[in-house]
Amino acid sequence: MPFHKSSMDIRLKDKHILSAYCRRPTGDAIYSELDLNGVLGAKKGELRKLTWSCENFSDSATDVALRMDGPNDEPVLHAQLDDGEGNISNDELNLGTCIKNEDGHLRYMQCF
Numbered sequence: 001m002p003f004h005k006s007s008m009d010i011r012l013k014d015k016h017i018l019s020a021y022c023r024r025p026t027g028d029a030i031y032s033e034l035d036l037n038g039v040l041g042a043k044k045g046e047l048r049k050l051t052w053s054c055e056n057f058s059d060s061a062t063d064v065a066l067r068m069d070g071p072n073d074e075p076v077l078h079a080q081l082d083d084g085e086g087n088i089s090n091d092e093l094n095l096g097t098c099i100k101n102e103d104g105h106l107r108y109m110q111c112f
Contacts (some may be wrong), residue, residue, distance in 0.1 A: 002096035003106055004068070004075045012066035012077070016058040018095065024104040034099065034106035042081045060084070066095070075099075 004010060007020035008029060016037045021029040041054020042061060058064060061079040069076040075095045080088050100109050 002074070003099045003101040004073070004096050006101045007106075010066070010068070010075055012064065015061065015064035018066070018075075018099070018106060020101075020106060022101040022104045022106060028104075030104040032101075032104060032106045034108065036077070036095075039098075039108040040077075040093070042079075057081075062088075 003020065003022065007022045010018070010020040013019055013033075016035060018034045018036055020032060022032045023029045037056045037058055039055075040057045042057045042059075043054070057079070060082045062082075063078070063080045065078045067076055067078060068074065069092075076092050077095055078090070078092045080090055082088055098109055100107055
């Protein structure tokens with residue numbers, strides 16, 4: 001199950017640290033953080049599924065924000081990215097596709 005279905009107070013700190021209170025199977029919730037720089041990169045100014053497992057996306061990103069978007073309130077990372085050639089583009093990535101709540105801890109999961 002995607003982490004946002006079993007987590008509360010989902011936030012983005014310092015434009016790259018995902019934090020939330022994640023429910024455990026026992027019903028209690030604990031605080032957890034995941035540094036997205038360790039699992040997400042940017043390539044040619046885009047946050048794309050193919051860039052998961054890269055690193056340090058925030059080095060080339062500005063105006064980074066996490067918003068609960070769409071009819072299912074999914075956690076979408078929004079950013080402006082430099083493509084390395086001086087061009088800036090807006091991009092977004094649904095974090096619910098590759099992050100799960102594992103016993104109260106935010107974990108990256110291989111999904112591509």
